[in-house]
Amino acid sequence: MGLQVYIDGRFVDEDDAKVSVYDHGLLYGDGVFEGIRVYNRRLFMMDEHLKRLYNGAKVIRLEIPMEPGDLKDKVRETVRINDISDGYVRLVVTRGKGDLGLSPSKCADPNIIIIAATIKIYPEEVYMRGLNVVTVSTRRNNPDSLSPQIKSLNYLNHILAHLEVLHAGADEGLVLNDGGYVTECVVDNFFIVVNGVILTPPTNAGALNGITRLVVFNLAKEHNMEIREENLSLVECYTADEAFLTGTAAEVAPVTHIDERPIGDGKPGPFTTRLMEAFKELKENYGTPID
Ligand code: PXG
Numbered sequence: 001m002g003l004q005v006y007i008d009g010r011f012v013d014e015d016d017a018k019v020s021v022y023d024h025g026l027l028y029g030d031g032v033f034e035g036i037r038v039y040n041r042r043l044f045m046m047d048e049h050l051k052r053l054y055n056g057a058k059v060i061r062l063e064i065p066m067e068p069g070d071l072k073d074k075v076r077e078t079v080r081i082n083d084i085s086d087g088y089v090r091l092v093v094t095r096g097k098g099d100l101g102l103s104p105s106k107c108a109d110p111n112i113i114i115i116a117a118t119i120k121i122y123p124e125e126v127y128m129r130g131l132n133v134v135t136v137s138t139r140r141n142n143p144d145s146l147s148p149q150i151k152s153l154n155y156l157n158h159i160l161a162h163l164e165v166l167h168a169g170a171d172e173g174l175v176l177n178d179g180g181y182v183t184e185c186v187v188d189n190f191f192i193v194v195n196g197v198i199l200t201p202p203t204n205a206g207a208l209n210g211i212t213r214l215v216v217f218n219l220a221k222e223h224n225m226e227i228r229e230e231n232l233s234l235v236e237c238y239t240a241d242e243a244f245l246t247g248t249a250a251e252v253a254p255v256t257h258i259d260e261r262p263i264g265d266g267k268p269g270p271f272t273t274r275l276m277e278a279f280k281e282l283k284e285n286y287g288t289p290i291d
Contacts, residue, residue, distance in 0.1 A: 001013060002014040002015055003082050003115070003116070003117060004078070004081050004082055005017035005078075005113065005114065005115050006074060006077075006078050006112070006113065006114035006115075007019070007111065007112075007113045007114075008111060009112075011078075011081065014115075017113070017115075019094065019111065019113070020097045022097045022098060022099065022100070023094050023095070023096060023097055023098075023111060024094065024095035024096065024097075024098050024104060024107055025092070025094025025095055025096075025111070025153050026094075027098075027100070028095070028102060028154075029152060029153040029154030029155075029156075030060070030062075030094065030095040030104060030107075030152075030153065030154075031062065031092060031093055031094035031095055031110075031152065031153040032053055032056040032057050032060065032062065032092075032093055032150065032151055032152055032153065033053075033090065033091060033092045033093070033151055033152075033153060034049045034050075034052065034053045034089075034090075034091045034151060035088060035089070035090055035091075035248045035249065036049045036075070036088070036089040036091060036248065037087075037088055037089075037119070037248055037249075037283070038079055038084050038085070038086055038087045038088065038089065038116070038290065039086055039283045039284060039287060040085065040086065040284055040285075040287075041079075041085050041289060041290050041291060042286070042287030042288060042289050042290065043075065043076065043079065043089070043287050043288040043290060044283055044286070044287045045211045045214075045215065045287070046072060046075070046287065046288040047072075047288070048211045048214065049091070049211060050068050050071065050072060052151060052209065052211070053091065053093065053151070054068060055149075056149070056150045056151050056152065057093060059147070059149075059150055060150065060152070061104075062093065062095060062104075062110055063110065064093050064110060064112070065109065065110055065112065066112060071091075071112070072288070074112070074114060075089055075091060075114055075116075076288065076289075076290045078114040078115075078116045079116045079290045080290050080291065082116045082117075084116045084117070084118065086118075087116060087117055087118045087119055088116075088117055088118070088119035088248075088249070089114065089115065089116050089117075090113075090114075090115040090117070091112075091113075091114055092111075092112070092113040092114075092115075092153070093110055093111070093112050093113075094110060094111045094113070094153065095107045095110055096108065096109045096110045096111045097109065097111075119249060121249060121250070121251075122171070122250065122253065126171065126253070127253055127254065127268075127276070128268070129256065130253075130254035130255060130256025130257070130263075130266075130267065130268050131170075131171040131172055131245065131253055131254065131255045131256065131257075132170045132171050132172075132256070132257045133170060133171065133172045133173065133174055133185065133243075133245075133255050133257065133258050133259075134164070134165060134168045134170040134173055134174070134258070134259055135173070135174045135176065135234060135258070135259055136161045136164040136165065136173040136174065136175055136186070137164065138157065138160045138161040138164060138175065139175065139176055139177060139178055140157065140175045140176070140177050140183040140184070140206040141157045141206070142177070142178055142206075143204070143206060148183070148184075148203075148206050148207065148208055149203065149208065149209055151208065158186050158187055161173050161175050161186045162186050162187075165186060172185045172186060172188060172245060172250075172255070173185060173186045174190065174234070174237070174258065174259075175206075176234075177205055177206040180233070180234075181201065181205055181231045181232060181233060182201050182205075182231075182232040182233070182234065182237060183201055183205050183206035183207050184201065184206070184207040184208060184210075185245050185247075187247060187249075188210075188245040188246060188247035188250050188253075189207055189208065189210040189212065189213040189245060189246045189247065190207075190232075190243070190244075190245050190255075191216070191243065191244050191245070191246070192232065192236065192237055192240035192241075192242065192243045192263075193240060193241050193242035193243070193244075193269060193271045193272070194236070194240050194241060195241070196225075196226065196271075197226045197227070197228060198216075198220055198225055198226065198227040198228070198271060199227075199228055199229075199230045199232060199236075200213065200227070200228075200229055200230075200232075201229065201230070201231060201232055202229040202230070202231070203229075205231055210246060210247065211248065212246035212247055212248060212250075212251065212252070212279075213246050215246075215279065215282065216246050216252065216275060216279070219275055219278045219279060219282065220275065222278070223274060223275075223278060225271060225274075225275075234258075234259075237258055237263075238258055238259070238261045238263075240263055240264070241263075241264045241269060242254070242263060242264050242268075242269030242270075242271055242272050243255035243256075243258065243263045243272075244268075244272040244275070244276075251276075251279055251280075251283070252272070252275050252276045252279045253276075254268035254269070254272045254273075254276070256268060
């Protein structure tokens, strides 16, 4: 028996977990999702992920057919019955089955899908040496067209950017906005350290309101580190003392090269290392128990 996936209101074996070809999540990328980590049988930052999911759904006028408290319990149940102590949850809400037309008006039943699985992360040596990041030519979606704040099922902008990262043989990509300022990485938020101050682009520059980004703001304040949102040019990034990225999968990871320029001395810096340690301690001891 494989993993048990929650779909269409019940648990089914992963091989039988299928969506209709008429689901507008498939036909149009119409839906929202979250990726959530499980550490030590606890869901990390669960309430913040739920909030972002329901907010995204609200923007696209998708009514999630479950109250947040019940959805939280369903996610806990999914993790529990699959006996995942440390892993990753993909929570997806699609517009549901409609006809071939674009309009969501025929989609009566949004579909909630919960997959709890293990996760493949960067090997430890990548955290020791730091990541190689390249600037990609694909720009982040303009917020006037599609807000990067919606974690929607349409990730083609990110996939195009990722293809460039693959082609370059790098670990992650820096994505600029239409004005040429840095927004974030392909699927991670981005930070630099300059003269002892941690800087990251504001969300209205085109960065996702990342949950790990929020954790880093809280940790920095707790450890008396100055942290600010600021528009960042590539030159400021190349000449920074340190750089790092954050994301649910990557956690806090040092960036030691950008477009083949070493950042600082080309090794993970002291601010990054302290934040990585603080994050490690937090993730092991904090979260929503699944039991
Ligand atoms: N920016 C974007 C565009 C993202 O999609 C982040 C930043 C980091 O946010 P969090 O909330 O995770 O700290 C993301 C994260 C994956 C995966 O499997 C992750 C994301 C999207 C797709 C896949 O790691 N989003």
